[in-house]
Amino acid sequence: MRQTCVNMIFELAKRDPRVFYIGSDLSPDITARMARDLPERAFMEGVSEAGVVGMGAGLAMEGYIPFVHTIATFITRRCYEQVALDLCLHNLPVRLIGNGGGLVYAPLGPTHLAIEDIAIMRALPNMTVVAVSDAEEMRRFMDQTLDWPGPIYIRLAKGGDPIISRAENGFQIGKAIPMRSQSGASVALISTGIMTRHALTAAEMLAAQGFKTNVLHVHTVKPLDAEAVRRCVDGVQLLATIEEHTVVGGLGSAVLDSLIEDMPGPLPAIKRLGIPDTFAKSYGTQDELLEAYGLQPAQISATILETLRLMKAA
């Protein structure tokens, strides 16, 4: 996904003279081709997130479309005021690319885990927040970044993630994709990023237990596709949101905000599955941390079955 994203910037840059790439001290192998072929529009800058976001804003003010790229924690936390004021207040078409969204950098500890990036980015007016599920979806998404007004935060996963997206579903920024829609479903799973793969697996497990399950892939957390959310949860007993992100302010909160504002009838029971409100306390792999937080498919399925059992007993 990461390499596809950078390759796509290169493709876009060849197609459109407005595209600039600004990296902040990233491995040269990521961008070597661009630096060689388009040196005037591909910079590798230093460890200076505030500086590069401001630089991107300045370029955008003069008509360019800069893609500013570094590790997700740094491009969201470190330069938050630059993102808020230089990009969002001016509503400029700068694209922020965050490597290692979620628990990708598990062995590197809490300084490198971007687990509240979606929350803080979606709090900003004019910001669009996108977390695609795989490399092919990344390709379809990146094609649309040239014409989208305003800033976009693009959360990248580890790379090499199994392909679950389907070309026939197309891609439109701000339009969620029903990955699994069943009439008379009793469970709805709404997920973003690579967690959609786990949501689909969990849905199969639930179906095997006799629970029809919808899965909605929300690649764009902001602006949220409220209509698709409403359709996905219509008539279900239980909605679970699933995200590789703290439960504070991320996809689950966005979905809840939307349902509370827009859902005409009674809401289903709701479970937000994500990372609790804490910094990571251990290292290991991304998969191990997902397991520690109960976010592997079998755990998701088990949590939902247990919740349904409790609901029935109540």
Place this chain on the structure above:
Amino acid sequence: MNDNASAPAVGITANGLDERSLYLRRLVVRALEGGGRGHVGSSLSLIEIMRVLYDDILAYRPREPQWADRDRSILSKGHGCLALYAVLADKGFFPLDELDRFCRRTSILGGHPEAGKVPGVEASTGALGHGLPIGVGRAIALRHQKRRSRVFVTMGDGEIDEGSVWEAALAANKHRLSNLTALIDYNKIQSAGRTSAILDLEPLADKWRSFGFAVAETDGHDVNALRGILRRVPLDPDKPTAIICHTIKGRGISFAENDAEWHHKSSISPAVIRDLYAALERS
């Protein structure tokens, strides 16, 4: 260089300010009266910097603020906006009577300048340390477009405590942005007190020099000196320029000069407005 002729300077007064400098200060007081508040000292130290930029240096068209070949002037110390508003109004970017609505609900003029709202304002500033990074990006963009337009970023001395300023300074040197000029309004007083006591900037010229800038220092109220230096930028054809303007906070109002108390006033009575006007008459 603009198409809107400015009033010529006439007789220099006792404290060294000519009629045009006094006139622009009276426009600042007019806005202070309109809003009943404002950054007084921080604006008055800037007047001659803004005046010389807009009278003599910048290319721009007040009736076409987005003219592609204009020079870009970013007031990074957004709290000094009254000096900028006075000059922009004087040049016809918007009517002078807009100053009377300063900070009011219906006004385009807030306590910090906003691009898109105020014609002639190039970037929304107020939070400090944003102007130079934006200026670096614009300078790169203008060079890439092969335009002759230049970028001028005016910063406060307290402002350059911000790390983002120095990140941008490193980048300006790396990219050899000779089309970028940083101006520092060095009035030596920040909100909390003297810069030398709060966070000493010295040796300031050496700092900019060591970051790869060609540096000049001048009396920031000496119109001729400012004009002379600004007409020579870039001071080195391969480097960005930094101009350290030694100024006096509150310049022109004897009882406000060099007084941190006058950095900002949130409630200015009619009696104080009368005193401010009177001080400018006496100058």
